[in-house]
Amino acid sequence: MSDTDKDGLIAKFITTVIGDKRRWRQYKARVKQLPPNYRTAVEAIERYVMHFGPSDSDGAASLFEDVADLFERAAADGTPIREIVGQDPVEFVEALVQNYTKGGYVARERNRLISAIDQAAGEDAGNQDGTV
Structure with a gap:
């Protein structure tokens, strides 16, 4: 499979899972602005959600945007990551996913x-x- 084919499949997957590419790019730009430790946490949540999160694009996009909101506010307030996600990050993300599925x-x-x-x-x- 060529790189162009792979890029096309990835774009199709992203469109199917997260919908509008503009929303995805805006979300990614927001995440990129986070302090490194918050960005790492959000990217980990993102990876998990890609596998186990909502399969409808609006639900996934809303979830990602809300996670970005949460971590932006937390970073601005200096809230520690463990205060956001608790001791069990899987439980935290599973609770989020249930609200958007x-x-x-x-x-x-x-x-x-x-x-x-x-x-x-x-x-x-x-x-x-x-x-x-």
């Missing part, structure tokens, strides 16, 4: 699991003697 495959599968278990539990409740 609208029908991605993870949300659909979670709902499917919940529905299947609810249905199975309902059938079990109706058959106390264990018969089907």
Whole structure:
């Protein structure tokens, strides 16, 4: 695969996942202005979200913009990174992602699991003697 093809795939991925390229560039410019330790933290969150975050472009773009807002304010106030993300950064990001996921495959599968278990539990409740 040529570099041009790879660049095209990356651009398509970014457009699909984060939507408007202008929003993405603005977000990246904001992150670039952060102090190095805050920038490193935001880039780590970004990498994680790219794998496990919302699959709709508006949700992902909003999440990234809100993370940039949060870290810009924290940097301006001198808030330590651990005060932002806590002791478990995965838990922090997972909580963020839940607020921005609208029908991605993870949300659909979670709902499917919940529905299947609810249905199975309902059938079990109706058959106390264990018969089907």
